[in-house]
Amino acid sequence: MDRNNSNNIIGIVPLQYVHVLNLTTNITKLETGPQTIVIQTNERLAGGPFPFVIVPPGHFCVVKDPVSNYVHEKSCEQKFGEVSIRLHKEPFPLYPGERIEDAENFGTTESTYTKAIKPLPVIKANYGLKLKARRDHIIGGTKRNAGDIWQLKGPLTYYPTPEAKIIGISSPHIIKYGYALRLQATEDCIDKYGKARVTGEEWLVREEGAYLPGVSEKVVVEEKAYTLTPDKALHCRATQSLTDVRSIKRRPGDEWLVTKDQLDSYIPPIGVEVIQVISRTVLPKNSYCVVLDPVNKQGHNQLGKRELRQGITNFFLHPGEKLEAGIQKAYVLSEYEAIVLQATEAFTDSSTEDSPTRGPGDRWMINGPLQYIPPTQVKIICKRKAIPLNKNEGVYVRDEQTGAVRAVMGPRSFMLTAYEVLWEKKLPDIVETMLRSGGGTGSGDIRKLAYFEQSIDPAILKGRDKTRVVTYRCPGNTAVQVYNYKEKTARVIFGPDLVILGPHENFNVLSLSAGKPKKSDALKSLGLMLGPDFITDFLEVETSDHARLRVKLSFNNHFEVEQGNPESEAKIFSVSDFIGDACRQLGSRIRGSVARIAFDEFHRNSTQVIQHAVFGEDEDGKPKSSLKFAANNLVVSSVDIQSIEPVDIKMRDSLLKSVQMAIEIATSSIEASATHEAQRVEQIAKGTLDRQKLDNEKESEKERAKLLKLRAITAAVESTGQSTAEAHANAEKTLIECQSEIDAARLKAEAAEIEHNAELESQSMLRGSELAYKKAQNNLEVHKSKTMVDIEVKKFEKMISTLGKDTITAIANAGPETQVNLLKSLGIKSTLITDGNTPINLFNTASGLVGGLKDKAMRDDTSSVY
Template structure:
């Protein structure tokens, strides 16, 4: 049955004759019986149906087809077919975009394409595939491009292909279109353009770019105000909109005073938008590389001063040095330090001097004193703004003359203004001096007793940080001395406390490095001041007796300095020994050790104080009242032996045992005496206690009798009171119950009355609301009826007024008069009814008598 093929209407098949190797087309409806030498190649397939406004492309079209014979086929070519009767594909033909039709799929819908519709202000761009003449007779070469403007429906041809649909560019108000020539062409205005040339289209509306035109961008106009401007740059040599020649790379300024709107030209780039610079009457600025307003050429390397009140735009290349600056407003206590950076002539005008000119040389310094408002010229540099330095008593500053190099101290009370060639000088101190000033003049560990002397000299201002330009001071404590050295004059002076030490620019303190601690250690304490005494020095000495007993002796020496105040040599002598404590302890310690070495332990133990006193104060066999050190006038007045302890542990233990034994004997005797006294006191106390017990028992029996009497009275009251309380409670209970029932009955009656009253009130309100509702409904109905009647009356009245009396009369007479005229035309007389206006209509009666007229 495979040899019989049923071909339905609008279907086709391809059958191959294997004898002739020719494929033929068979179209339905029919039933095809294949011969033995025939084979079905394709089908049955549906015919190609092209709807209106559609088309398809047939590849390798067939021409001069004769069934059963040969035919011609245009290989590599194509044919466009539009809406027509359904048609089959001849053998060898294919549909573009549906090459698998008849092979893998029977769907050819991808090959059916819509005809391109080009709307108004749009265009379709075409490219020639083959050399041909188009529908307008224009010769087209392969590769040529052209476009057709809408509105139209384009009918494709096999000689050209659609490149794209060109959309218009909408040019709005304040915009322009920048176009570039892809190749040599003519623009819309007929001007010739070379390849790569750019031009502007300024006409508002829709613009359709040509085939050889490329849309680069849409330029918007820049709106300029009197306060804004544009910096422009020429990217190529051109003539700008104002007719001026511009070289490539040239920059210029366009402001709102020149034009209100600016449209960027071809070859011109908007570098930036600038704003106007406004200076008030207290402002100024320095313009670098100013532009000549006439030639508009910059003067590179020059500077120009502009003062307020003014406003200006910065031209290309101009810069404001250090921005907009405020004029220097000086009070009467202020001044400006100026320096000339170039030779110039300055005009001077003051109250005490006539108006004149002063020649200023480069590098010269001077000052302008207030009160004034000063704007420096470009040849002048403002170094700093100075104010008068207020100095109170005991305050000062160090000032250096930078021309001579000399430094001097200016002290208050006064207000000092530095001169033009004067600067504040910073006085540097050593690190240890800075530490000593912060700690009141002494530095050491906290266990050193002498550190307490310096707390009263701590300056709170120095703790916050020392201003090096301020005068260095030190509060010298009482009964102390401070030595100050002048390194410039190579002199020294001594200040005795309590006093304030003031350092000149070239002065510094003498720092004392003292021994401290027990036993003494060198350099344990640093100090600015020397304690003059009376004071004491405590030290621990290790001595050895003649019988080689090693002992630790703690002694305290009372000392003071003797000097003649006002005698520089005597004052300087007390500072001749920097470590007077260590020196005194070493000298006195050697004397004590030598004296103890000649004494046995037993003798030293019994006469230690005398041995030490003789060692310290004896001179040439004579016991002196004091010991004087001639090097620094230190005087030792007394010696206090505070403790003596053996250094050897065995000897220390033996001494401890003997002392303990003596203490035990003394303690036992004291304990025995105390025990005897305690026994006697105990017997006395025991007798007093017994007498007190007997007295307390007598008082207790008396109180017990009183208690029994009260108990009997209480029992009697209790027995009679209980029965009375029970009877009274029963009576009160009955009375309360009766009152409760009466109150409950009264409340129930009251509740029933309230409930009944509430029901009556609810019914009354319900009826009242129904009546009010019905009354309002009736009122609304009456009002509606009245308004409807008024409307009808007004409607009829308006109709009568609109038509008029004559018109209504004519309308009323029109019907009867027409009937009378109709009867009269037929020769029939009509009579009027009793009202005399309406005639008797005999027309219908006549129709009934004569019958229907044909």
């Protein structure tokens, strides 16, 4: 293509075309090559040069808004909204206004529309081509309305038509063995098998092979068949009324089983949903189960009924059935085992030879050895084993009918009866703690606690079985008191012996004073030590000269008791804290005796003073050898003074002064040698210290150098960080300023747009006013012109009517001179009127006028002559 812009000359090569617009006629013409065209002054190049459209064999293209009956440089018919199909033929240009569907913008290369040239649809076997009617038409004897969709099944090659639009190619669905295709009608239609379907209806296609859904069919899902085995069944439920595979009518909500005996594989039809896969229930030997709500022969659940099934057997649980407690083992009882049963309803018990009748609530027990499966009318209360009891072992048993509690002791093997249960004996927490400690609790420094370690039972350390009889090994030379709350009596056990508590008995817990000096309730004990034993305590006494002394005393004591005499046995427990009571009484006697003598006398005769104060004198004035407390028969046999020391510090210093003088003499020589050795060591240490100071200063200088280095690094980091922060701040500042400028520019643009719109609106109103004014003015001019024409016509008609027919005829027959005179008489000058090319003489006009008048005069109608 050659183009000369200066001369508007365009060279078109072969298979190219251009569109040229004529500005005078507003008609676009088509020019094809090869040629050279010159663009006139009233013409403009509308587009091009463009390459011809080349449709290869086996392809087509769609031309939109086609032109029909094209005539060069003439107005032609263009069918807007229509399409034209172009198949393989000679290359062709596009007429003005035509365009190819799906083509890119026109260009100078062939690639602009090659994508719009498509191959003819080739439909393979089992595939389909979906078409949609663009307008009403009849094809192949079938009427298609606009918008109708239909499908052509392959194999075929489709030649497109303007009446139908290609939607796409449908792929077939391959139905394999054991699968089915679930379809849904999107509108009323007739399926492949000729059955009418309504909108929304679903059905299954089970035939194996390729299936091509119709245009009114939608594939919902591909259903997979359930493979049924002897151990698997399907629990199905109907969602709508239907007839199942066994020709049984099902109503919505009905549930049933599909097993291997009925079908090998099962695809749920429409209206059936598979709830779950049921496994076969297998009952082995010596097992059973109870089925709730079993199904009868009619397939209905017997609500509230219970059915016993025993092994060896197997079955499927039908819908609505369930196992009460799963698969249970039969009760296999040995010789020392039994089970307690209770009847829930009246029935005849056939498990025994006499077959008794059991009423609701009856309880009985079956002893082994045997195997027992309870019927549905029987509830298992519990399974029991014989309790082996050794010597000194026992259990607490309560009769549920009478409520009585008793203790059963060994050695024996004990089996509870049907109405007997083991009873738990609860003890106070302090008693539980004391039993685990051997019978006593307190601080670890109390001497008497070691005496109870021999009574610790290793079995009770792991936790006491509350149903077992409570036992306590009473240590030797001790006594334990047990109180019976039911009979309100007490008994005393002397050790070494075993204390066995009855169901209504409990220990009498002793709360004793302990420690040095004695503290109340410091020792909790089950056993009372009969002695001989000793009590150690600290006493503060004051002499007559007010010397306060701290005395450590130890009293030997024992209890005098007659075993077998209840009064004597109970008397030793009459004082709960015998240690605290004895210490208080003895301390009172000693303080009273010491207060009557001076310190020197007490210091020389302390033993005699304290023994006389404790034991006193008999009737003969001789000192006694023991002291007996009548309240609890406690006997103090001797008193041992372990230490005496002043309580006052000054007195203690004076007593120690002599001892200190001796110590000072002994230590003077040691002090001198120690001083010399200390000085020598001090010099050595001083030298070592100086050396260490120098080493420390050296290390300090090294660390100071590191510190200065780190400070320099820190300063560099700080300055870098400050610079970075300033850079970030400047960047943020610049960003904010730019954003502000952008917002300001946007606001200015909006303001300018508002002003422009306002100006456009005002100009539009001004132009509208001017147009209205011009229109009114033109209407006035037209009205004026029409009025003047009417006046002239009426004037001419009056002149013609005034002259008359004969006069006009004579004038018509006269010569040119007469015509000139005629024109002059009419007030018309002999002036030449020209259009710039050909002059026209008014004489000819007059002749024509006169000739016209002559012809008009020959007619009958003379009402209007023009």
